[in-house]
Amino acid sequence: xxxxxxxxxxxxxxxxxxxxxxxxxxxxxxxxxxxxxxxxxxxxxxxxxxxxxxxxxxxxxxxxxxxxxxxxxxxxxxxxxxxxxxxxxxxxxxxxxxxxxxxxxxxxxxxxxxxxxxxxxxxxxxxxxxxxxxxxxxxxxxxxxxxxxxxxxxxxxxxxxxxxxxxxxxxxxxxxxxxxxxxxxxxxxxxxxxxxxxxxxxxxxxxxxxxxxxxxxxxxxxxxxxxxxxxxxxxxxxxxxxxxxxxxxxxxxxxxxxxx
Amino acid sequence: xxxxxxxxxxxxxxxxxxxxxxxxxxxxxxxxxxxxxxxxxxxxxxxxxxxxxxxxxxxxxxxxxxxxxxxxxxxxxxxxxxxxxxxxxxxxxxxxxxxxxxxxxxxxxxxxxxxxxxxxxxxxxxxxxxxxxxxxxxxxxxxxxxxxxxxxxxxxxxxxxxxxxxxxxxxxxxxxxxxxxxxxxxxxxxxxxxxxxxxxxxxxxxxxxxxxxxxxxxxxxxxxxxxxxxxxxxxxxxxxxxxxxxxxxxxxxxxxxxxxxxxxxxxxxxxxxxxxxxxxxxxxxxxxxxxxxxxxxxxxxxxxxxxxxxxxxxxxxxxxxxxxxxxxxxxxxxxxxxxxxxxxxxxxxxxxxxxxxxxxxxxxxxxxxxxxxxxxxxxxxxxxxxxxxxxxxxxxxxxxxxxxxxxxxxxxxxxxxxxxxxxxxxxxxxxxxxxxxxxxxxxxxxxxxxxxxxxxxxxxxxxxxxxxxxxxxxxxxxxxxxxxxxxxxxxxxxxxxxxxxxxxxxxxxxxxxxxxxxxxxxxxxxxxxxxxxxxxxxxxxx
Numbered sequence: 001x002x003x004x005x006x007x008x009x010x011x012x013x014x015x016x017x018x019x020x021x022x023x024x025x026x027x028x029x030x031x032x033x034x035x036x037x038x039x040x041x042x043x044x045x046x047x048x049x050x051x052x053x054x055x056x057x058x059x060x061x062x063x064x065x066x067x068x069x070x071x072x073x074x075x076x077x078x079x080x081x082x083x084x085x086x087x088x089x090x091x092x093x094x095x096x097x098x099x100x101x102x103x104x105x106x107x108x109x110x111x112x113x114x115x116x117x118x119x120x121x122x123x124x125x126x127x128x129x130x131x132x133x134x135x136x137x138x139x140x141x142x143x144x145x146x147x148x149x150x151x152x153x154x155x156x157x158x159x160x161x162x163x164x165x166x167x168x169x170x171x172x173x174x175x176x177x178x179x180x181x182x183x184x185x186x187x188x189x190x191x192x193x194x195x196x197x198x199x200x201x202x203x204x205x206x207x208x209x210x211x212x213x214x215x216x217x218x219x220x221x222x223x224x225x226x227x228x229x230x231x232x233x234x235x236x237x238x239x240x241x242x243x244x245x246x247x248x249x250x251x252x253x254x255x256x257x258x259x260x
Numbered sequence: 261x262x263x264x265x266x267x268x269x270x271x272x273x274x275x276x277x278x279x280x281x282x283x284x285x286x287x288x289x290x291x292x293x294x295x296x297x298x299x300x301x302x303x304x305x306x307x308x309x310x311x312x313x314x315x316x317x318x319x320x321x322x323x324x325x326x327x328x329x330x331x332x333x334x335x336x337x338x339x340x341x342x343x344x345x346x347x348x349x350x351x352x353x354x355x356x357x358x359x360x361x362x363x364x365x366x367x368x369x370x371x372x373x374x375x376x377x378x379x380x381x382x383x384x385x386x387x388x389x390x391x392x393x394x395x396x397x398x399x400x401x402x403x404x405x406x407x408x409x410x411x412x413x414x415x416x417x418x419x420x421x422x423x424x425x426x427x428x429x430x431x432x433x434x435x436x437x438x439x440x441x442x443x444x445x446x447x448x449x450x451x452x453x454x455x456x457x458x459x460x461x462x463x464x465x466x467x468x469x470x471x472x473x474x475x476x477x478x479x480x481x482x483x484x485x486x487x488x489x490x491x492x493x494x495x496x497x498x499x500x501x502x503x504x505x506x507x508x509x510x511x512x513x514x515x516x517x518x519x520x521x522x523x524x525x526x527x528x529x530x531x532x533x534x535x536x537x538x539x540x541x542x543x544x545x546x547x548x549x550x551x552x553x554x555x556x557x558x559x560x561x562x563x564x565x566x567x568x569x570x571x572x573x574x575x576x577x578x579x580x581x582x583x584x585x586x587x588x589x590x591x592x593x594x595x596x597x598x599x600x601x602x603x604x605x606x607x608x609x610x611x612x613x614x615x616x617x618x619x620x621x622x623x624x625x626x627x628x629x630x631x632x633x634x635x636x637x638x639x640x641x642x643x644x645x646x647x648x649x650x651x652x653x654x655x656x657x658x659x660x661x662x663x664x665x666x667x668x669x670x671x672x673x674x675x676x677x678x679x680x681x682x683x684x685x686x687x688x689x690x691x692x693x694x695x696x697x698x699x700x701x702x703x704x705x706x707x708x709x710x711x712x713x714x715x716x717x718x719x720x721x722x723x724x725x726x727x728x729x730x731x732x733x734x735x736x737x738x739x740x741x742x743x744x745x746x747x748x749x750x751x752x753x754x755x756x757x758x759x760x761x762x763x764x765x766x767x768x769x770x771x772x773x774x775x776x777x778x779x780x781x782x783x784x785x786x787x788x789x790x791x792x793x794x795x796x797x798x799x800x801x802x
Contacts, residue, residue, distance in 0.1 A: 053640055055792045076647040087637035087799070091579040092572065093552050103568035104645040130552055132579070148641070 003062075004029040004156045004187035005050060010059035012045055019045040021211035022059065027156075027189055027204060029064075032182045034198035035191040036228075037208035038236055043191040044084050046208070047160050050189075051081045063156055077105070080154035084161050086141045090134035094125055094144045097133055101148040112151070119147040123173060139170030146174060150181070157181065159190035163197055175201060195229040209236040282386050285379075289387035293394040318396035322403035329407025337414065339484065341507040342491035344412045348429055348499035351401055355433035356440050357464055385532050392434045402430050409506055418509030421517060428520045429502040435524055439531035442538055455581045462585050466592050498523045552579075565651065569658025570665070576634055577666060582717060583634065586627045591670060594620030598678055611758045613678045613687045614694055618754055620674050621695040622746055624667045625702020629742035630735075630798075631659050631710040633717045637799040643791050652791075653784035656710075660703045660776055671695040690762035693769050697753045698746075700772020704779025705745035711787030713738040716800040731800060749775055 005027040012020040020042040027033045035043050048054035050061050052068050052075065060067065066074040089097055095116060102112030120129050123143040128136065133144065142162055149157060157178075163171050178201070182188050192198050198205060205222045207215040214235045215222050223231040280288070301308050329347065332340040374384065392398065409422035444457075494500040501520050505513035561567035577583040598616040632639055646652055675691040715734040753771050756764035787794060 051644060053643055053792060053795060073647040076644060079644070081640070081644045083640055085637070087640060089572065089635070089638045089641065091576055095554075096552075096572075096575070100568050100572050101641060101645075103563070104565050104642065106564060109563050109567075130554065132552060 002029050003027065004031070004064060005033075005189060006062045007046075007050065008060040010046065010049060010061060011057050012042075012049060012054070013057055018211050020049070020056075023208070023211070023213045025050075025206055025213060026216060027187060027206070029187055030182065030185045031187055031204040032178070032202050033187070033189045033204040033206065034202035035189060035206050035208060036193070036195065036198055036232060037191075038193075040210075041208040041236075042211040043208055044160055047158050047189070047191060048083070051079060051083075051158050052076065053081075053083065077152070078155045080149035080152065080157040082142070082145045082149045082157075082159045082162055086138065086145065088133050088141060088145060088148075091132055093130045093132055094136065094140075095120065095129040097144060098148055098151055102151045105152045107152060115151055116147075119150065122177060123147050124170075138165040139167045142166050143170055143173065146177065150177070154186070156187045156189065159188065161192060162190050163192060163194060195227070195232055199223070199228040207232060207235050280383060282383075285383045285387045286390035289391040290394045293391040297395070315396045318400040322400035325400070325404030326407035326410075329404060330410035332407075332411035337412075337507070339487070340411050341504065342487050344408050344503040344507065345491040345494050345500045346487070348405070348408065348503040349494045349497055351405060352429070352433050352436060352497075352499045355401070355437040359437050359441055381532055381536065384535070385528065388438060388535075389431075389434060389528075392438055393430075398430075398434070401433065402426070405429055408503060412503065412507040414507065414509050416509075417513070418506055421509055421513040422506040425502045425505045425513075425517050425520070428517055428524060429499055431524050432498050432502070432520065432527070435527045435531055439527055439534060442531055442534045459581055459584055459588070462588055462592075466596075565654045566658045566661070569655050570662045573659050573662030574665065577662070580634065587624070587666060587670075590620060590623040590627075591674075593623060594674060598674070598681075610684075610687055610690070610760050610762060613675075613682050613684060614691050614754075614757050617671065617675050617678050617691050617695045618698050621667070621671055621698040622702055622750075624670065625663075625699050625706060625746070626739070626742055628659065628663055628703050628706035629709045629738055630714060630717070631656065631706065632714050632794055632798050633710075635798065636716060639795050639798055643795050646788070646791060649784050649788040652788045653780055656707050656780045656783055656787075660707070660780065663703060664699065667699055668696060671699060687762065690757055690765040693765040694753060694757050697765075697768025697770075697772030698750050700769070700774075700776040701750040701753070702742070702746050704772075704775035704777070705749055706742055707776075707779040707783035708786070709738050709742045709745065711783045711790055711794060713741060714794045714797040716798050731797075734797070 003026055005025060007023060007025045009022045009024065010020055011022045012018075023042075023046065025035075025046065035046070037043050045054065049056045050063070050068065052072060055069070061069065063075050064078055066078075068075045089100065092100060098116035098119065099109070099112055102115065103109060107115075120126050123146070125140060125143060125147070128140060133141065136144065142165075146159070146162065149159070162174060166174065178188050178190075199219065203219055205215070205217070205219050205228070206213055207222065215231075219228070222228070226234075297311070301311050329344075332343055335343070374387075379387070405426045409419060409426060413419045413422045491500070495504055498520055501516040505516035505520070507513075508516070561570050577587060594616055597619055635642070642655060646655070672692050675695055676688055679685050679688040679691055713734055715731040715738060753764070753768040757768075
């Protein structure tokens with residue numbers, strides 16, 4: 001058994017709208033996997049269900065061979081999560097957040113303190129470790145969120161849009177940490193819109209569109225001879241072209257003035 | 261919730277906007293304000309009902325205010341004048357404070373949204389002024405102020421001066437309120453400013469209770485004399501000038517409204533200066549944010565999950581404005597109850613001591629009836645760690661322990677205070693024990709309610725709702741369930757002491773502990789299976 005994550009017929013609907021239409025997601029162990037897709041493709045819903053935060057309407061989810069919804073004890077200790085939207089305990093300081101997260105998972109407080117100090121140093125957050133998270137910038141929040149997700153040394157890490165709104169310096173720190181993490185044999189699954197980044201980091205890609213997986217496999221198989229961006233646009237079908245309409249837009253027509 | 265601005269903002273090139281006259285600007289902003297009100301109400305029945313209710317209330321205030329004010333005419337002229345002066349001042353004061361408390365209910369209050377439109381400062385000021393005059397409440401206060409003319413005018417001169425005086429007073433209210441919100445808008449936009457303001461709101465609410473407390477205890481002296489002295493001082497404030505001008509009706513009155521007009525113009529100028537500054541000032545108060553001291557309390561707490569939860573809850577009670585407000589309100593309201601119940605009747609008995617302290621215990625315990633609400637969107641962090649039912653139980657136990665660490669000393673102090681001030685110190689023990697027991701009951705019931713009917717607290721505090729949009733029903737159901745549950749389960753320990761059987765209080769603490777324990781067990785077994793649902797319910801956008 002070499003799969004870190006495997007779903008079978010995973011399904012979720014919100015009212016009339018089917019968000020995830022029975023997908024079979026596979027992520028081999030030790031891979032750096034990207035889950036890509038346009039807005040509304042169902043990436044966040046999928047990650048929420050896999051991490052036990054959202055109840056699926058149907059299907060099976062296994063992490064390292066353990067069923068997420070039937071055997072949470074074995075699953076929850078193995079996974080680290082950074083959900084979308086930077087939802088953190090705003091009124092704790094960065095350090096307190098790490099201590100809380102570690103103790104919640106039953107790690108002895110001395111050990112949590114040691115790991116927190118190291119993570120804060122690597123994430124370059126030592127100076128702001130005693131500031132409240134509510135006063136953190138986006139990049140700092142992503143970094144402290146990742147630190148909290150790594151603290152208990154999970155086997156599989158799930159990150160929802162970890163690089164969204166992050167400055168290049170913080171992004172570099174995040175990628176360095178994640179590279180080291182996967183090099184040791186652990187698995188990272190992250191969702192993103194940024195194809196360049198996925199192409200640079202990932203060795204495994206799953207492409208989602210409208211609640212389905214339209215392509216999945218090693219990066220080179222999915223993109224073939226093209227760039228990942230081209231392959232992606234082919235797969236999801238580029239909607240709406242730049243031609244037609246907006247004839248008034250641009251400098252050429254400015255002289256003619258008001259076109260209403 | 262961003263209202264659709266497009267229909268209200270005409271697609272006019274900049275050169276036309278600059279040429280727009282005063283009246284056109286005013287009309288445009290009035291239309292914008294009306295659109296915003298309508299857009300805000302679209303497709304939300306609860307909000308529509310709230311707006312209808314607000315309009316009705318404004319109508320009642322307008323009519324009743326006008327009639328009551330006008331009836332003052334029947335009183336002696338000098339009393340009418342004094343009351344008029346005080347009333348005009350009160351209206352102006354409420355114009356300063358109410359918009360601050362309800363900041364965020366009115367989009368036109370935030371000038372930052374309008375900076376990118378090509379408007380001159382004059383147009384901007386006129387427009388904002390017109391927008392603030394639009395709405396049920398401004399109209400209501402204008403009508404009410406109109407009653408002052410009926411009450412105080414002594415002849416045709418009074419009426420002639422009265423109409424401009426009322427309009428100027430109205431303008432004064434608008435400009436003062438705008439100037440204050442604009443001057444504070446920098447602070448209001450920063451996190452710290454909002455935190456301070458949120459707690460300040462409670463202080464203001466408490467201040468409004470002071471007159472009724474004083475009245476309860478009897479006035480220190482002749483009320484008419486007190487009125488005359490107050491009016492004598494307020495007479496020289498701008499609203500006082502307006503009121504006095506109406507009553508005077510002569511040349512002095514004309515002079516007074518001229519002064520008032522100058523004050524309004526000066527304030528308007530100040531407001532525009534503040535506005536210009538506010539629009540280009542960077543939001544510096546958000547940067548940095550001070551560091552917090554590392555807590556030493558943690559050393560005394562048990563390690564592991566329980567200690568972590570207790571430490572987190574204690575920090576939240578201190579740092580989260582909502583936490584501070586809840587505790588502050590619980591203490592103040594019980595204090596007020598204690599004193600106001602004391603004032604009436606000759607009845608003297610254990611109920612007078614035990615009753616208010618029990619109410620305090622219930623008020624403090626009620627915060628635990630939506631235990632996960634305070635975590636809100638960050639609750640996922642617990643959810644990804646909770647693997648067993650036992651984890652949920654530990655989490656609840658931590659929350660209860662933190663709650664008790666704050667509430668038990670407070671309740672003890674209140675009990676001592678209540679017993680000592682009624683000269684019945686013998687009741688201290690019984691009162692304290694009953695209050696502790698009842699706290700346990702509210703916590704136990706609250707734990708079950710928390711997992712059954714969780715809801716999101718709104719991000720922005722206001723006086724009108726305690727829940728995120730669309731969850732008013734859940735909030736009401738949760739409060740109702742917590743109240744009913746506490747009353748039913750708590751009855752066996754409240755009733756006997758209230759009727760003098762104080763020895764029964766010995767049972768209260770074990771009973772309360774048992775209920776809290778049972779509540780946690782039940783809540784954990786329900787809550788463990790409902791974690792995703794609870795998470796969704798407390799993470800609503802608010």
